[in-house]
Amino acid sequence: MRVLTRGLVSTIAVVGIAAGSLAGAGVSFAASASVSKPAVNAEAVNPLAVNNLGLNTTEAKNIQCWLRGYGYTGAIDGVFGSGSQAAFKRMAAEDYPGC
Secondary structure, eight states: OHHHHHHHHHHHHHHHHHHHHHHHHHHHHHSOOOOOOOSSOGGGOOOSOOOOTTOOHHHHHHHHHHHGGGTOOSOOSSOOOHHHHHHHHHHHHHHOOOO
């Protein structure tokens, strides 16, 4: 009786695996080829926030004005970006050359 049960269970398992494989293959082969398009135009993407290192716009503008003496040539726009940070590093290197 055990041999018959094992044989029946094995046969059902093999049939189930084969049916599952065929069902999965049928779905994957039935899918039509789609043309991928970008979700948005790269030019339309704008940053939603600016990391101003804890400064508000007025404070960042004041620091940018002060950094003009240390080689900052960018716009006084209140965005403490890479140009502002580079000028700040130059200022720090001149005032504090080493400890």
